[in-house]
Amino acid sequence: xxxxxxxxxxxxxxxxxxxxxxxxxxxxxxxxxxxxxxxxxxxxxxxxxxxxxxxxxxxxxxxxxxxxxxxxxxxxxxxxxxxxxxxxxxxxxxxxxxxxxxxxxxxxxxxxxxxxxxxxxxxxxxxxxxxxxxxxxxxxxxxxxxxxxxxxxx
Amino acid sequence: xxxxxxxxxxxxxxxxxxxxxxxxxxxxxxxxxxxxxxxxxxxxxxxxxxxxxxxxxxxxxxxxxxxxxxxxxxxxxxxxxxxxxxxxxxxxxxxxxxxxxxxxxxxxxxxxxxxxxxxxxxxxxxxxxxxxxxxxxxxxxxxxxxxxxxxxxxxxxxxxxxxxxxxxxxxxxxxxxxxxxxxxxxxxxxxxxxxxxxxxxxxxxxxxxxxxxxxxxxxxxxxxxxxxxxxxxxxxxxxxxxxxxxxxxxxxxxxxxxxxxxxxxxxxxxxxxxxxxxxxxxxxxxxxxxxxxxxxxxxxxxxxxxxxxxxxxxxxxxxxxxxxxxxxxxxxxxxxxxxxxxxxxxxxxxxxxxxxxxxxxxxxxxxxxxxxxxxxxxxxxxxxxxxxxxxxxxxxxxxxxxxxxxxxxxxxxxxxxxxxxxxxxxxxxxxxxxxxxxxxxxxxxxxxxxxxxxxxxxxxxxxxxxxxxxxxxxxxxxxxxxxxxxxxxxxxxxxxxxxxxxxxxxxxxxxxxxxxxxxxxxxxxxxxxxxxxxxxxxxxxxxxxxxxxxxxxxxxxxxxxxxx
Numbered sequence: 001x002x003x004x005x006x007x008x009x010x011x012x013x014x015x016x017x018x019x020x021x022x023x024x025x026x027x028x029x030x031x032x033x034x035x036x037x038x039x040x041x042x043x044x045x046x047x048x049x050x051x052x053x054x055x056x057x058x059x060x061x062x063x064x065x066x067x068x069x070x071x072x073x074x075x076x077x078x079x080x081x082x083x084x085x086x087x088x089x090x091x092x093x094x095x096x097x098x099x100x101x102x103x104x105x106x107x108x109x110x111x112x113x114x115x116x117x118x119x120x121x122x123x124x125x126x127x128x129x130x131x132x133x134x135x136x137x138x139x140x141x142x143x144x145x146x147x148x149x150x151x152x153x154x
Numbered sequence: 155x156x157x158x159x160x161x162x163x164x165x166x167x168x169x170x171x172x173x174x175x176x177x178x179x180x181x182x183x184x185x186x187x188x189x190x191x192x193x194x195x196x197x198x199x200x201x202x203x204x205x206x207x208x209x210x211x212x213x214x215x216x217x218x219x220x221x222x223x224x225x226x227x228x229x230x231x232x233x234x235x236x237x238x239x240x241x242x243x244x245x246x247x248x249x250x251x252x253x254x255x256x257x258x259x260x261x262x263x264x265x266x267x268x269x270x271x272x273x274x275x276x277x278x279x280x281x282x283x284x285x286x287x288x289x290x291x292x293x294x295x296x297x298x299x300x301x302x303x304x305x306x307x308x309x310x311x312x313x314x315x316x317x318x319x320x321x322x323x324x325x326x327x328x329x330x331x332x333x334x335x336x337x338x339x340x341x342x343x344x345x346x347x348x349x350x351x352x353x354x355x356x357x358x359x360x361x362x363x364x365x366x367x368x369x370x371x372x373x374x375x376x377x378x379x380x381x382x383x384x385x386x387x388x389x390x391x392x393x394x395x396x397x398x399x400x401x402x403x404x405x406x407x408x409x410x411x412x413x414x415x416x417x418x419x420x421x422x423x424x425x426x427x428x429x430x431x432x433x434x435x436x437x438x439x440x441x442x443x444x445x446x447x448x449x450x451x452x453x454x455x456x457x458x459x460x461x462x463x464x465x466x467x468x469x470x471x472x473x474x475x476x477x478x479x480x481x482x483x484x485x486x487x488x489x490x491x492x493x494x495x496x497x498x499x500x501x502x503x504x505x506x507x508x509x510x511x512x513x514x515x516x517x518x519x520x521x522x523x524x525x526x527x528x529x530x531x532x533x534x535x536x537x538x539x540x541x542x543x544x545x546x547x548x549x550x551x552x553x554x555x556x557x558x559x560x561x562x563x564x565x566x567x568x569x570x571x572x573x574x575x576x577x578x579x580x581x582x583x584x585x586x587x588x589x590x591x592x593x594x595x596x597x598x599x600x601x602x603x604x605x606x607x608x609x610x611x612x613x614x615x616x617x618x619x620x621x622x623x624x625x626x627x628x629x630x631x632x633x634x635x636x637x638x639x640x641x642x643x644x645x646x647x648x649x650x651x652x653x654x655x656x657x658x659x660x661x662x663x664x665x666x667x668x669x670x671x672x673x674x675x676x677x678x679x680x681x682x683x684x685x686x687x688x689x690x691x692x693x694x695x696x697x698x699x700x701x702x703x704x705x706x707x708x709x710x711x712x713x714x715x716x717x718x
Contacts, residue, residue: 016479017479018477018478018479019479020479021459021460021461021462021476021479022459022460024462025421025460025462055481056462056479056480056481059462059464059481059482060421060461060462060463060464061462061463061464062421062461062462062463063462077628078383078384079383079384079540079541079581079582079612079614079625079628079629080383080384080540080541080546080614082625082628083541083542083614083616083620083625115422115463116381116383116422116463116465116632116635116636117381117382117383117384117385117422118422119187119380119385119386119389119422119423120187120188120191120223120386121223121383121384121385121386121538121540121546122188122222122223122224122540122546122547123188123191123192123223123224123226126191131424131425133187133190133191134191135188135191135192135223136192
């Protein structure tokens with residue numbers, strides 16, 4: 001990401017070290033990743049060791065050092081969704097997108113993650129596509145949603 | 155408009171009553187995360203368009219979720235002179251029909267669940283309405299005691315006036331003008347309220363210790379990291395009645411002498427994050443946060459901070475690390491947060507549900523509150539009943555309610571009408587209880603004595619066709635992924651347990667492996683640093699004890715015949 005943009009975000013948080021999670025969230029949202037250059041620059045601006053910034057970015061599962069897709073898919077694997085068959089949902093996603101958990105498709109359109117629980121346990125299995133959550137999923141519905149998303153992005 | 159005094163509050167109450175009992179028909183749609191996931195946003199938009207197109211004399215509003223997400227999108231219909239009517243599983247088509255009916259002053263029957271009688275709003279008796287069951291008598295609300303959830307899914311969560319009309323902010327007003335901070339703490343001690351996040355520590359005692367510290371700066375942290383998979387009660391409160399939570403947080407600040415509150419919200423709730431920020435802005439506009447709250451000389455700032463998707467950060471010391479911009483590592487205690495918490499200052503960390511109880515306690519008194527529940531566990535508790543159950547959802551009942559009553563009477567028993575095999579109270583750490591052990595009182599002491607725990611109140615119901623090895627392996631994987639890695643028993647030990655469990659599940663194991671698994675578990679239980687590491691092996695050990703048949707079937711035949 002351009003240094004100017006990073007500078008702006010860090011300045012918005014008044015160069016406070018404590019706000020680093022918020023800073024990382026905002027950069028990740030914009031850039032879809034926390035690249036090495038970005039992390040180095042954040043460390044420089046906040047006068048922190050690069051290792052610490054890198055440590056945070058790798059500890060918290062919300063952050064990704066690799067570029068995520070334009071559509072970030074997160075499949076809920078909480079206990080309720082597991083009972084209702086989230087394994088199958090994940091399996092369908094993997095095979096249709098031809099990627100593994102934590103990967104992004106070659107055209108950077110989709111990335112696939114698992115999430116511990118989306119907190120919608122009465123209407124599972126669930127998955128979120130960016131900010132949109134789809135509930136009551138089954139394999140057919142997944143294929144339908146992916147098809148729509150693929151057509152939309154063309 | 156800033157509320158400065160009791161007259162302002164009364165005026166707002168009147169406005170709220172007008173809004174809850176409007177002169178023209180009003181339809182409110184449930185726009186919580188769950189409602190939106192099931193298409194409520196689409197319905198809301200279409201309705202607004204319809205209204206504009208036909209210049210309809212109908213108001214359109216929003217509400218939260220009642221805790222029964224599978225009944226969403228819900229709609230509340232308010233017609234002049236009639237009690238609000240609650241509708242479930244709305245679609246665009248059904249709403250269109252409803253609008254037609256409203257025009258003809260007819261009551262739509264499709265999807266109608268119940269009427270919401272509200273003693274605050276007097277109405278003429280109407281024979282037409284007698285047939286419709288009351289909120290308190292309609293399943294799934296029947297037999298519940300919805301002190302915290304009663305307004306969720308009924309009022310507009312972003313309307314201060316509707317909250318005030320339901321009795322909101324009278325507790326804060328009472329505290330500011332009639333009680334000293336010490337008296338507020340006294341009242342909370344008298345109530346016997348204990349922390350709902352899972353630790354069940356007496357809230358009043360925590361506050362008392364924090365109040366007595368002399369530090370200039372103190373902090374109130376609201377733990378909204380709701381990380382236990384299966385829990386969504388905090389989200390429902392935050393999205394359904396945020397001002398109740400805010401009122402509780404400000405009361406906590408007043409009680410201990412703190413002027414800054416931080417809500418640590420889990421990253422998995424992006425919708426809630428936007429929503430809470432909106433609600434905070436509104437509260438500020440009304441003078442319910444910020445300078446001179448409610449016209450008093452008390453100042454209070456409230457902020458929402460997003461987490462990073464780490465389960466261990468729900469543990470209070472790791473949570474504070476995270477707020478300071480560090481990796482979340484549980485700290486050794488003592489020192490406790492009330493002595494050295496956030497930035498080394500005295501800090502209280504309370505769960506969302508705990509704080510939402512505070513306005514009730516201050517308004518009605520600690521003694522009243524202590525009259526609900528068991529001898530040692532007071533008040534109501536929200537249980538998240540999920541899994542293979544007929545009616546999943548949030549059930550708020552007095553502590554000490556029988557578990558069988560909750561599962562069979564309220565939630566309707568198993569999903570397919572079959573036998574229930576196991577129930578886990580206090581997921582993910584609570585042990586799976588076999589069918590014959592379900593006739594128990596739901597309170598922390600009873601579950602502790604059974605070698606389990608009540609946790610944050612997640613109840614997972616499993617039927618006969620579920621394989622316990624599969625479920626326990628899934629739970630272990632969760633623990634492995636969420637281990638912070640600080641201590642070896644948890645980092646390496648729980649990982650090895652998962653390896654053995656995987657071998658058992660896949661039929662690659664011997665009986666010797668099962669013995670090893672037990673030995674390993676016993677060791678980790680005693681040597682792990684925090685509750686996460688110590689709790690993980692317990693559920694496996696208890697699982698082997700009660701469901702040995704499942705384990706043996708996997709070891710000898712590679713699968714169990716009863717799972718599909």
